[in-house]
Amino acid sequence: MSSLVEVARAAGVSVSTASRVLNGSSHPISAKTRAKVIAVAEQLGYSPSALARALVSRSSRLIGVLVSDIVNPYFSVIARGVDDVASRAGYVTMLSNVDRRTTTEINRLQTMRDYRAAGVVFAGSGHVDDPHAPELAKVVGQAREQGVQIMSLTMRDLGCPVVTADSKAAAYAVTDHLLSLGHRRIAFIDGPSGMIASRERRNGFLACMDDAGLATSASCHLGGFDFEAGHTAAMRMLAHPRLPDAILAANDEAAVGALNALRQAGIDVPGQVSVAGMDDLRVAQFVGLTTVSLPLYEMGAMAARHIIDASPDTETAPLTVLSHRLIPRETTGPR
Numbered sequence: 405m406s407s408l409v410e411v412a413r414a415a416g417v418s419v420s421t422a423s424r425v426l427n428g429s430s431h432p433i434s435a436k437t438r439a440k441v442i443a444v445a446e447q448l449g450y451s452p453s454a455l456a457r458a459l460v461s462r463s464s465r466l467i468g469v470l471v472s473d474i475v476n477p478y479f480s481v482i483a484r485g486v487d488d489v490a491s492r493a494g495y496v497t498m499l500s501n502v503d504r505r506t507t508t509e510i511n512r513l514q515t516m517r518d519y520r521a522a523g524v525v526f527a528g529s530g531h532v533d534d535p536h537a538p539e540l541a542k543v544v545g546q547a548r549e550q551g552v553q554i555m556s557l558t559m560r561d562l563g564c565p566v567v568t569a570d571s572k573a574a575a576y577a578v579t580d581h582l583l584s585l586g587h588r589r590i591a592f593i594d595g596p597s598g599m600i601a602s603r604e605r606r607n608g609f610l611a612c613m614d615d616a617g618l619a620t621s622a623s624c625h626l627g628g629f630d631f632e633a634g635h636t637a638a639m640r641m642l643a644h645p646r647l648p649d650a651i652l653a654a655n656d657e658a659a660v661g662a663l664n665a666l667r668q669a670g671i672d673v674p675g676q677v678s679v680a681g682m683d684d685l686r687v688a689q690f691v692g693l694t695t696v697s698l699p700l701y702e703m704g705a706m707a708a709r710h711i712i713d714a715s716p717d718t719e720t721a722p723l724t725v726l727s728h729r730l731i732p733r734e735t736t737g738p739r
Contacts, residue, residue, distance in 0.1 A: 407450070408422055408423060408426070408450070410448060410450075411426070411441065411444055411445050411448055411450045412441075414444045414447075414448065415437075415440050415441045415444040416440075417437060417440075417441060421433060421437065421441070422441050422445075425437070425438050425441040425442065426441065426442070426445055426450070464519060464520045464521060464522060465494055465495045465496060465522060466495065466496050466498055466516070466519060466520075466521045466522060467486060467490050467495050467496070467497050467498070467521065467522055467523050467524070467525065467708060467711055467712075468497075468498045468500060468512070468513075468516040468521050468523070468524040468525065469482070469483050469486050469497060469498065469499050469500065469524075469525045469527055469704075470500050470502050470509055470512055470513070470524065470525065470526050470527060470528065471483070471499060471500070471501055471502065471527045471528055472501075472502060472503070472504045472527070472528030472529065473501065473503070473504065473528075473629070474499065474501035476629060476630075476657070477657075477685050477686065477687070478629075478655065478683055478685065478700060479527055479528070481685070481700040481701050481704070482525075482527050482557065482700050482701070482703060482704035483497065483499055483527070483704060484701060484704065485700065485701040485702060485703065485704025485705035485706075485707075485708070486525055486704040486705065486707060486708040487704075487708075488705060489704075489705045489708035489709050489712065490708045490712070493712045495522065495708075495712060497708075498516075498521075500512045502528065504528065504529075504531075504596065504599070506530065506531065506534055506536035506537065506539075506540050507536055509526070509540055510536070510539060510540050510543050513540075513543055513544065513547060514543060516547075516552065517546075517547045517550060517552055520552075521552055522552070522553060522711055522712070523552060523553035523554065523555065523708075523710075523711030523712075523714070524547070524552060524553075524554055524555075525555045525556075525557065525704070525707045525708070525711070526554070526555070526556040526557065526558070526560065526562065526564075527557050527704070528557075528558070529558045529560070529599045529600045529601035529602075530558065530560040530561075530599075530600050531598050531599060531600065532598050532599070532600055532603055533598075537560075537561060540562065541561060541562055541563050544562045544563055544564055545563055548563075548564065553710065553711040553714045555567060555707040555710055555711060556568075557703050557704070557707060558600060558601060559600065559604075560600065565710060565721060565722055565723070565724075566722065566723050566724065567703050567706045567707050567710070567724045567726070568703065568723075568724070568725060568726070569698040569699055569700075569703065569725065569726050569727075569728050570725055570728065571601060571604040571605050571608065571682075571698070572604045572605070572607050572608035572611070573608060573728065574605075574608065574682060574696045574698060574728040575604070575605040575606070575607075575608025575609045575612070575652075575654075575682060575696075576608040576609070576611055576612040577608075577696055577728065577730050578652060578680050578682060578694070578695065578696040578730060579608065579609045579612035579613065579652060580612050580616075581680070581694070581730055581732065581736070582649075582650045582652065582678060582680060582736065583612070583613075583616055583618070585650075585678065585736060585737065585738050585739060586649075586738050586739035587649035587650040587678060587739050588618055588621050588649055588739075589621045589623075589648045589649045589650075590609075590613065590618075590621065590622060590623075590648055590649060590650045590651070590652060591622075591623045591624075591625055591641060591648040591650070591651045591652070592606060592609045592610075592622065592623065592624045592625065592651075592652050592653075592654070593625050593627035593633070593634055593637045593638075593651065593652070593653040593654060593658050593659070593662060594606055594624055594625060594626060594627045594654055595627065595628060595629050595654035595655065595658075596628050596629060597626070601654075602654060605654045605682060606624060606654070609622065609624075609652060610622060610624075623648065625637045625640065625641070627653065627654060627658050628658060629654065629655045629657060629658060630657050630658065630661070631657050631658070631660060631661035631664070632661060633658050633661060634653050634657065634658030634659055634660065634661025634662040634663075634665075635661035635662065635664055635665045636661075636665075637653075637658070637661075637662060638651065638661070638662035638663075638665035638666055639665050642665065642666070642669050642671075647671070647676065647677050648677065649677065649678065649739055650677060650678040650679070650680070650736070651666075651677060651678070651679050651680070652679075652680050652681070652682075653679075653680070653681045653682070654682060655681055655682050655683050655685075656681035656682065656683045656684065656685045656687055656688040656693060656695055657681075657685070657687065658681065659679055659680060659681030659682075659688075659693055659695070659735075660681070660687055660688070660691055660693060662679055663679045663691065663693065663735060666679065673735055674734070674735055674736050674737035675737070678694070678735060678736040678737060678739075679693065679694070679735045679736065680693070680694040680695060680696075680735065680736055681693050681694070681695045682695055682696050682698070683695060683696075683697070683698050683700070684696065684697035684698065684729075684731055688731075688733070691735070692733045692734035692735055693733055693734075693735050694731065694732050694733045694734075694735050694736040695731050695733070696728050696729065696730050696731065697728060697729045697730075697731050698728050699726040699727065699728070702726055703726060706724065706726075
């Protein structure tokens with residue numbers, strides 16, 4: 405592929421003039437010169453650097469997606485929603501793992517800002533009482549002032565628009581389903597300690613049990629958002645002489661881990677214990693897991709659309725809450 409110097413030489417202009425033409429600069433250049441440079445560039449197969457164009461226009465066609473755990477399929481669904489919309493509009497999606505660390509989010513956002521990203525999507529949950537939250541909010545504000553569109557997919561104090569699902573209401577809904585089946589002693593396998601998403605889902609479960617007058621029949625167990633956490637939590641329950649009527653895990657992966665532990669121990673699911681999860685990931689469909697479907701793909705797609713369609717004349721809604729849907733399957737049944 406030809407260089408900018410070769411294009412300038414063939415067109416009989418300076419390198420700076422060729423650069424201004426090919427990178428869309430508003431610097432005054434005659435129509436004849438512009439046409440000549442463009443024709444030579446096409447003839448030589450020259451393609452200007454995307455980064456160089458970004459430096460001139462102060463924006464690129466890059467959308468960053470910051471995820472808490474890149475191997476968690478929850479974020480794969482979100483990223484697919486972002487990328488489907490982005491790619492159709494000629495944008496590129498960059499996925500970045502932050503390992504649930506706010507300091508890493510700050511670093512990644514600053515990098516995206518340096519690359520003139522069109523926008524950044526915060527896909528993961530923040531921490532409860534996070535000491536780094538004020539610094540992150542400050543960096544988000546600086547990025548927005550520089551024209552970077554910021555979207556969050558969870559309720560975090562970032563000072564940016566939010567597209568999300570109500571995790572507390574979703575947990576309430578699936579707990580209510582278990583109660584409707586006659587279950588009274590229900591165990592909840594919690595998400596990672598200190599995460600806002602874990603708190604919201606746990607609070608939804610506890611609120612439903614309290615509204616049913618069964619607060620004393622509810623139990624919360626240490627867990628996480630992976631198979632191993634759910635399996636370990638269920639194994640602890642199996643060590644007690646009396647199992648709960650039902651188990652609700654904070655997400656589908658943990659629920660499948662618990663389901664596996666129960667079946668390995670010879671427990672009939674749902675005959676003896678019902679099991680349910682949250683999110684409705686593909687694994688839930690394969691094992692027939694009762695769950696509550698969250699609109700993860702739609703959240704990612706809508707966030708990307710907001711970034712692409714943003715302009716100084718448009719105002720993005722500060723909060724958009726998408727609906728969830730209960731999905732009863734084979735792992736739950738009457739008490």
